[in-house]
Amino acid sequence: MARGNGARSAFVRLALNGHSGLGLALSALLYIVVFSGSVAVFYPEFERWEQPAVPEFTEWQPGAISRAADAIMALEAKRTDEPPDHLFIALPYTDMPRFVVHAGESGAFVDPVGRLGAPVNHEWTHFLTDLHLRLSLPSVWGLTLVGILGVGLVALVIGGILAHPNLLKDAFSLRWSGSARLRLADVHNRLGVWSSPFALALAITGAVIGLSQVLGFVVATLFFEGNTEAATESLFLSDPKPTGEAAPLANVSAALETVRSLSPEMQPNMIIVHEPGTTAQRVEVGALVPGRLVWSEFYALDAEGRLLESAGWSDGEPGVQVYASMFRLHFGHFGGLSVQLLYLLLGAGLCTCVAAGGSIWLVRRRQRGMPYPRLERAWVGIVWGAPLVLILSAIGWFGWAWQPLYTFWIGLFLSVVIAVASGDRVYLAVGLKLLLVMAILVLLFLHVALFGLDAVGPAARLINGLLVVSVLLVSLRVWVELRWIIRDASKTLPLGSRGQAADS
């Protein structure tokens, strides 16, 4: 029995070592991906928040779609002689009440009559989603790196559960009165255990989405003579071969009516015309499927609006349906605002779990007499610097049209450099949180100054409301920590030299 217990504790120790090593190797990038993902759950709302003055509606006049399609094609033809590959029409519905058309490089909002309005400009939201999907790297490299991080997160969840011998015994323990390491460990373990189904779902779907291009390439090389399109054609509707011969633009309104009569319970929300205005053109209509996780059902139609085939995302083979369900499961877009808020809360929990995991390792080093003070401060610089520079990137974009990509990454680099150079981790953490509160307030004032009453209108009130809530929460945290610092100062506790107050 004793031998059995010894073997078990040795196994737990080894599992814990593996978990810490892997966590340490991935922590910074994983934190940025998880943090940006938690925020990006609201990307449709951020798009609306970036341009809150755009008219919103869910009903449009007959003929508006064709008028808008013709208008955007004419606009693109003025810009370039090259015909666009695709014409994209986003139809307004309750969750995204905006009518948008895109052709080539031209994109504009549309009014209910079908007239083009303001150009589409979601630069900051694109930066945010790009940060999460690709860590701002070029497409395949970034997607693959984030996919590998997803694999790492799956390994961390499995390794963490194996390294946790008292999973049920400690299921609800949160020992705030214990030592700093026990506090951090309890926060890390409770968040980790109860959100493990959520973390696994996100990590697995994220890994599949991230690695799909590389995997598609491998499968194509081995089994489809290098033809990636042939390898994945069972999952998607195929694109028509371009002919380059001009033809009248496809009847998109007729295509939409065909889909509506086929599936009246579905909500068509997008139309794509491949090779528009040529004899090769083909219409694809995407429709939301009620009560399902699948992203959409896609129908292919000819230029007159006759049905050719469907992609089978809602009723095709199990593999197709599983693949089609991964996106909504990953993005949290399947149950309205309540599910998005749950994703935000659990995402914030996952961020705390990653941050606490890094801190546990650093505290353990310090308690063993082998502290890494620079690394401790750098970790604070990443954990609190990332939200700060994300807000600064939005301020820079709204205020001076600075590219958010540069503001974020240069800002994060500076945050880490300043953190490493600073004298005390506790003051640094409080300082960064104070700056975060101030930055959010500046962003809110800037938004109101730029958009006036639209900043509290239906398109922006959710994001601005969440910003106000985050100001309150971070301020509360700062107030508690400032009280600690004032008390410690009155006792002349040498924070920087002998010990450090926990801040995670």
Next chain:
Amino acid sequence: MNSWFVASISPVALLLAGLLSTAGMVLLYRCWRRKNGPVWLWIAWGIIVVSIWPWQRALGFDRGIAVAPLWLALVAFLLIVGGANWRAALRPVVIHTGRARPAEQIPWGRRSLRWLLAGPLCLLATTGLVMGWFAQSQWSDANRLVGAALFLVILWPLAIVWSSADPRLWRPFLASVTALILGGCALVYRVGG
């Protein structure tokens, strides 16, 4: 906040699902606090499992399975937060730097070897195995393509966990090489044959 996604939800089933899940989690919490016997524990888990059915009735088969753990996690966190000693939480904690102790030093070479094994070699081995399965599988293209992606993102992490924890590196190494050979043979047999 209107949403198209909630228009098809059955409110009665949703209420039942929320109540059942919450009841199951609260019972689990009470078992944990009072150290009740295994019978109550099993009842608590039973209620939680049964609550998946009304979630599916309310939201649909797949959406129900997706939402149930989110709700359970939220209730668990609320119970944990509610039971925590917040007065203690508001007190600062000082982390003292301990006396330096000689720690077991793992040579850099061995450490690098471990990460080479967990990273590229395990990736190669699991990809080989998955491609071998892909080659031999009788499933349709769509099913085996998605199956291969799912197998890869589950098998590789398992291999990483093993490689990063096992003190005897030769064991995961041997398993990786075996997987690679098996996958390679299956592939050659299919592609070459």
